[in-house]
Amino acid sequence: MNKTIRRASVFALLLVFALLIRATWVQFYEGQALADDNDNRRNAIETYSSPLGNIIVAGKAVTGSERTTDSDLEYKRTYTNGKLYAAVTGYASQAYAPTQLEGIYADLLNGTDSRLKTVMDTVTNQRAEPGDVITTIDPSVQKAAYDALGDTKGAAVAIDPTTGKILAVVSTPSYDPSSLTDANTAGKAWKQLNADSDKPLTNRALRQPLPPGSTFKLVVAAAALEDGLYSSVDEKTDSPAPYTLPGTVTPLGNENTSAPCENASIRVALEYSCNTVFAKMAVDLGQDxxxxxAEKFGFNDSAQDVPVRAYTSVYPSDMNKSSTALTGIGQYDVTATPLQMAMVSAAIANGGKLVSPHMVSTITxxxxxxLKNYDDEATTQQIVSSDTAEQLQSAMQSVITDGTGTNARIDGVTVGGKTGTAQHGENNSKTPYAWFTSYxxxxxxxxxxxVVVEQSNAARSEVSGNGLAAPVAKAMMEAALKN
Structure with a gap:
């Protein structure tokens, strides 16, 4: 064999070895990644080759599966009362990645979760029968919130303070998840939903932190009582009205100029929502x-999973005293989700104990x-003393009976609450946010x-927590507490 042929043979042999090595690498090292790739059509075909498991509310499935007639994807997801539960379920789409509970429990719902496999499934390498997600949602509370919010842009969350079970998660305007399930029609619906300026795909209850306004005064009051700055909600504070922001010549006043805010007690300051009292209180305490x-209540927690991950509610750092003063009234860079503010009221109502909120009870x-019981895994933390909690409960009840939260009164029910109207836009140029939190x-x-109402048909002068958000909270509380 001459030298040229020998070299060609060696080169050809090296190419064969290279191909074998590459094939081995792809099969054993890249195979799983390729199999899991969202663009792998085989995954969608496999996922929708049989009915999915279901998301359950109060013993009834709010999801389902339906046979298709003109696709290699044999089934598609369906929803019952889709708009009502969209903020809970999210969507499972033949065209797009699943979201919310559909996304978190995709493996369970499509049967690929390893916990579902029987010995026979493992031996035959067959997909297991899918499991179900059992939620904590109370359909009557969910519907009450959805109906009460109506055509406003807003959100609402309800929690059982003693168990941490989330009873309602509502975001409006909503959308019908069914519009995104079929690959043949999902694209058009997707474009329309994303082009909508009201952003119906945004889960405002969990994933849109906004300035909480005066509802944050509950956190400042809790800090003052726990620190000993004031020993009682009925002790007079050292609070001039108006209050000049430290380091400036800018006076901070109160919305109600005739309110008795000068040196007002915490109770009176909550009743009349006195900005001057809580701005100075925040400065006296110090930002730290x-x-x-705030962090004890859940602010600045970047891993707040319920199990859908909520966006972080923020209390800022590295501020001067004038900025610290503004945080005392829930402004400057303070932001919160409705979930977070519901957690504040829940902890106060539960004697200072915060039970970790969750909207899934079990998966089966x-x-x-x-397969997993989230109710049993809920944790409890004593974040303020029982005495502080009792005092704040009493003060919040005064807000309802004698203060700014009268629209949340319910006969035969002990209600405590706090209103909030948060500035929006530069120099408050846009419609304020109306807040209400209660128990x-x-x-x-x-x-x-x-409850937060971002935008409604009300005139700007009529925007208030008591006017727009408190009636929604009242409807939710009535639904939750009915016999």
């Missing part, structure tokens, strides 16, 4: 103490056997609620 209390296999107790039942 206010932040520490196809036979109903529990209700009756006949051994408890519920904590937070």
């Amino acid at each position: 103490k206010v932040r520490a209390m 296999d196809n036979g109903g056997d529990v 209700g107790k009756a006949d051994g039942k408890e519920v904590a609620v937070a």
